[in-house]
């Protein structure tokens with residue numbers, strides 16, 4: 001399994017949506033800095049990283065609201081395709097030098113049949 005604390009790719013590759021009512025357990029005034037209540041998502045910094053992410057992606061990171069992080073973060077599927085894709089987007093090397101999976105759809109291969 002990859003070490004997420006040496007990665008952070010998913011926290012810097014995707015928009016983090018919040019379920020209705022989520023984010024209220026983040027202490028004020030931190031909540032306003034980190035959560036976009038109007039869009040129901042975590043705010044991004046200038047580098048598109050989640051505003052709650054601390055550290056350097058691909059080296060050493062931590063979530064500053066780990067105990068009350070959103071559901072999508074708790075449920076994020078480590079070592080599945082979204083994880084591999086996040087590392088490719090963020091330019092983080094795969095663990096153990098084993099190449100990340102490359103997703104190819106029928107559309108990429110020209111195999112899709114129109115209707």
Ligand code: SF4
Nearest residue numbers: 002004007008010083
């Ligand atoms: S992209 Fe995968 S390995 Fe990296 S922090 Fe997220 S879940 Fe962990």
Ligand code: SF4
Nearest residue numbers: 011050052053063073
């Ligand atoms: S809330 Fe924490 S775990 Fe979720 S994307 Fe932001 S830094 Fe990562």
